[in-house]
Amino acid sequence: xxxxxxxEVETALMLAAGPPNTAFTELISLPHQTxxxxxxxxxxxxxxxxxxxxxxCFTGGLHAREWGSSDILISLVQxxxxxxxxxxxxxxxxxxFAAADIQKIVNHIDLVIFPQVNPDGRHYSQTxxxxxxxxxxxxxDPGDVGVDLNRNFDxxxxxxxxxxxxxxxxxxxxxxxxxxxxxxxxxxxxxQNVVWLxxxxxxxxxxxxxxxxxxxxxxxxxxxxDQTADPAMNxxxxxxxxxxxxxxxxxxxxxxxxxxxxxxxxLGTRMRDAIFAVRGKSYTVQQAFALYPTAGTxxxxxxxxxxxxxxxxxxxxxxxxxxxxxxxxxxxxxxILDDVGAGLLEFCLAVLDxxxxxxxxxxxxxxxxxxxxxxxxxxxDIFLRQNDDDVLAYEDARQGQTxxxxxxxxxxxxxxxxxxxxxxRAAMYPGTEFVYPADWTLVDAAHVEPAAMVNTWASIxxxxxxxxxxxxxxxxxxxxxxxxxxxxxxxxxxxxxxCNDLGSPAGVHVxxxxxxxxxxxxxxxxxxxxxxxxxxxxGHPGRGGQVVHLLIDRSMLxxxxxxxxxxxxxxxxxxxxxxxxxxSLTVLEARQGISRLEAGARERFAIVGRRAVIGLxxxxxxxxxxxxxxxxxxxxxxxKFEVRIAQMGEGRHAxxxxxxxxxxxxxx
Amino acid sequence: MARYRVTITxxxxxxxxxxxEEDVTVLDHGVRRLKEDRYSADVIVDEKRLGxxxxxxxxxxxxxxxxxxxxERQLEVGRGNRFLKPR
Numbered sequence: 001x002x003x004x005x006x007x008e009v010e011t012a013l014m015l016a017a018g019p020p021n022t023a024f025t026e027l028i029s030l031p032h033q034t035x036x037x038x039x040x041x042x043x044x045x046x047x048x049x050x051x052x053x054x055x056x057c058f059t060g061g062l063h064a065r066e067w068g069s070s071d072i073l074i075s076l077v078q079x080x081x082x083x084x085x086x087x088x089x090x091x092x093x094x095x096x097f098a099a100a101d102i103q104k105i106v107n108h109i110d111l112v113i114f115p116q117v118n119p120d121g122r123h124y125s126q127t128x129x130x131x132x133x134x135x136x137x138x139x140x141d142p143g144d145v146g147v148d149l150n151r152n153f154d155x156x157x158x159x160x161x162x163x164x165x166x167x168x169x170x171x172x173x174x175x176x177x178x179x180x181x182x183x184x185x186x187x188x189x190x191x192q193n194v195v196w197l198x199x200x201x202x203x204x205x206x207x208x209x210x211x212x213x214x215x216x217x218x219x220x221x222x223x224x225x226d227q228t229a230d231p232a233m234n235x236x237x238x239x240x241x242x243x244x245x246x247x248x249x250x251x252x253x254x255x256x257x258x259x260x261x262x263x264x265x266x267l268g269t270r271m272r273d274a275i276f277a278v279r280g281k282s283y284t285v286q287q288a289f290a291l292y293p294t295a296g297t298x299x300x301x302x303x304x305x306x307x308x309x310x311x312x313x314x315x316x317x318x319x320x321x322x323x324x325x326x327x328x329x330x331x332x333x334x335x336i337l338d339d340v341g342a343g344l345l346e347f348c349l350a351v352l353d354x355x356x357x358x359x360x361x362x363x364x365x366x367x368x369x370x371x372x373x374x375x376x377x378x379x380x381d382i383f384l385r386q387n388d389d390d391v392l393a394y395e396d397a398r399q400g401q402t403x404x405x406x407x408x409x410x411x412x413x414x415x416x417x418x419x420x421x422x423x424x425r426a427a428m429y430p431g432t433e434f435v436y437p438a439d440w441t442l443v444d445a446a447h448v449e450p451a452a453m454v455n456t457w458a459s460i461x462x463x464x465x466x467x468x469x470x471x472x473x474x475x476x477x478x479x480x481x482x483x484x485x486x487x488x489x490x491x492x493x494x495x496x497x498x499c500n501d502l503g504s505p506a507g508v509h510v511x512x513x514x515x516x517x518x519x520x521x522x523x524x525x526x527x528x529x530x531x532x533x534x535x536x537x538x539g540h541p542g543r544g545g546q547v548v549h550l551l552i553d554r555s556m557l558x559x560x561x562x563x564x565x566x567x568x569x570x571x572x573x574x575x576x577x578x579x580x581x582x583x584s585l586t587v588l589e590a591r592q593g594i595s596r597l598e599a600g601a602r603e604r605f606a607i608v609g610r611r612a613v614i615g616l617x618x619x620x621x622x623x624x625x626x627x628x629x630x631x632x633x634x635x636x637x638x639x640k641f642e643v644r645i646a647q648m649g650e651g652r653h654a655x656x657x658x659x660x661x662x663x664x665x666x667x668x
Numbered sequence: 669m670a671r672y673r674v675t676i677t678x679x680x681x682x683x684x685x686x687x688x689e690e691d692v693t694v695l696d697h698g699v700r701r702l703k704e705d706r707y708s709a710d711v712i713v714d715e716k717r718l719g720x721x722x723x724x725x726x727x728x729x730x731x732x733x734x735x736x737x738x739x740e741r742q743l744e745v746g747r748g749n750r751f752l753k754p755r
Contacts, residue, residue: 011751130738214698327741
């Protein structure tokens with residue numbers, strides 16, 4: 001059996017994704033055609049559907065001459081899909097994976113495999129210049145053809161600006177070099193295809209880029225030696241420009257969280273040991289920076305994404321350098337297929353043995369699946385207390401004293417969660433949707449940071465809960481009440497992280513990310529006549545034209561209470577948000593117990609049913625609305641009533657909401 | 669001139685000079701620390717440079733002629749498309 005040619009790699013992939021494997025495979029057509037006009041494909045192998053599934057991505061063939069990388073991944077795809085479908089064990093010479101292990105991998109992992117990233121280069125290497133490394137980006141001078149794809153990713157790409165001039169960096173701005181980094185970061189379609197996979201398959205948390213040669217398993221970082229003590233000493237910090245890349249100095253070392261580094265070593269070691277078990281080949285697990293720095297590599301890019309954009313899940317990247325030469329005789333290559341295939345499957349099992357799923361429940365019924373549903377803004381595991389009494393029930397804040405916030409964290413398992421931390425903010429916004437990470441991390445006029453009393457744990461056992469505790473000073477409570485006087489409802493926003501939480505969805509909204517939670521309650525006291533007015537905004541400032549559906553639930557009001565909704569409230573409210581206001585609002589539908597009372601400039605609706613739905617079209621941004629509630633005269637003094645307003649997204653699940661708590665008039 | 673895959677071993681100082689003073693391109697292949705102040709790396713160098721490196725104190729282990737090996741391996745690449753044959 002010879003090496004696969006370019007067409008054979010693609011055909012093998014299509015066959016593996018076809019019958020009889022269609023129930024657990026997906027053929028992925030990559031969006032960016034190569035310079036020679038080829039369309040690339042990847043395959044997703046997964047029968048997983050739960051919220052705890054983990055995404056793992058394997059890529060191969062970035063470097064043209066490393067032919068065996070694509071062969072390794074195609075062999076793995078074929079053997080894994082066959083074994084899963086037939087419920088069989090898989091044996092790689094001296095290493096066997098039980099049928100149950102194969103089932104476990106496919107049932108719990110989103111495995112995305114992109115075996116031939118650089119088909120143009122592979123074809124050129126297999127037919128013309130066997131030692132060709134780069135892609136085939138055209139150039140006027142034949143000597144300038146091609147870009148080194150593993151120097152083209154957007155991490156420290158503009159390396160002359162970042163590195164110490166004395167450091168020998170294995171990158172070049174010279175197109176003739178075989179490590180030419182390209183004319184711009186991620187300039188190459190092949191690079192863009194890998195980035196597209198990371199963007200499109202948000203569950204991906206781990207990445208192995210298969211290369212040759214050297215019998216090495218490399219983990220981040222590649223630009224300098226790792227350090228775990230100083231998060232500010234990192235690749236984004238311009239204060240260290242010109243200092244990176246020297247071995248053995250203390251001026252600069254790249255930050256990696258200690259637990260992540262430990263996880264990288266654990267996962268790499270499991271791969272190494274599985275490879276050794278096949279036929280005794282010794283691979284070495286080490287940091288990518290051994291002596292000479294690199295920039296723009298795929299594994300560092302995957303890992304860097306989380307630091308540059310906290311909305312991205314962390315992708316712990318590895319480079320596996322198989323074998324002792326670029327193109328071993330195929331008889332030897334067949335043994336390497338076994339070596340590396342076993343290593344990659346063991347990597348999958350090691351990930352499953354490691355990961356935990358921590359969450360903050362959005363409601364008592366929340367299982368961690370997303371979208372979480374329900375009134376996540378008022379039923380979550382965030383509890384405000386006037387006193388530090390350890391009671392997990394929400395009560396209204398009290399002015400003039402310290403208040404407390406408890407956040408209950410649940411580890412859904414299957415393993416103990418490591419290095420768990422919770423952060424909390426109180427935020428001011430009259431709308432219903434908050435967006436991670438900004439609203440969870442800012443400290444400004446609209447975001448207060450309660451002091452943490454207990455918010456970190458070295459470990460939380462699988463299935464266990466822990467209570468984070470925060471305090472709000474009297475001054476901070478006054479700030480919250482000040483917001484309420486401006487008719488901005490104060491909201492509590494909590495986020496939990498764990499070093500080995502590899503399986504959670506990483507959306508930017510509470511309902512699509514089980515690490516996020518919100519408590520969003522406005523308290524209003526009815527006046528002597530029993531009236532309450534509540535203004536809020538619908539829509540979202542970050543969106544253009546949009547359709548918004550509001551679900552108004554008045555089932556917890558007295559039956560004879562009067563509720564009206566005005567779409568064009570006067571006088572103007574929230575002047576500071578005026579720039580984000582929609583210029584036009586159209587009512588598309590009003591159904592389920594809602595009737596129009598008046599049209600035109602004073603358009604208003606009566607909410608007469610227990611629940612009502614109103615559909616609005618906004619040309620952009622947000623739009624203020626006014627809800628008026630009139631309690632009947634016979635409402636019991638000091639009684640509490642509620643109206644819940646949920647904003648529904650396009651999928652008709654709640655994307656935000658607010659609960660208005662009404663205290664009936666006081667007897668003086 | 670023939671080019672060879674070569675494993676070069678030396679102390680840290682010499683290894684850091686390898687790409688700068690000796691103009692040898694060091695890529696990602698097999699760069700590892702063997703023990704205290706002893707490193708190795710796989711590089712591709714031509715015949716002429718092999719001798720110069722040895723004279724400068726590098727330990728040089730010569731492997732295959734990469735271009736010759738590459739031409740031989742190209743004969744081991746599939747022709748046509750084996751997966752389109754009737755099964």
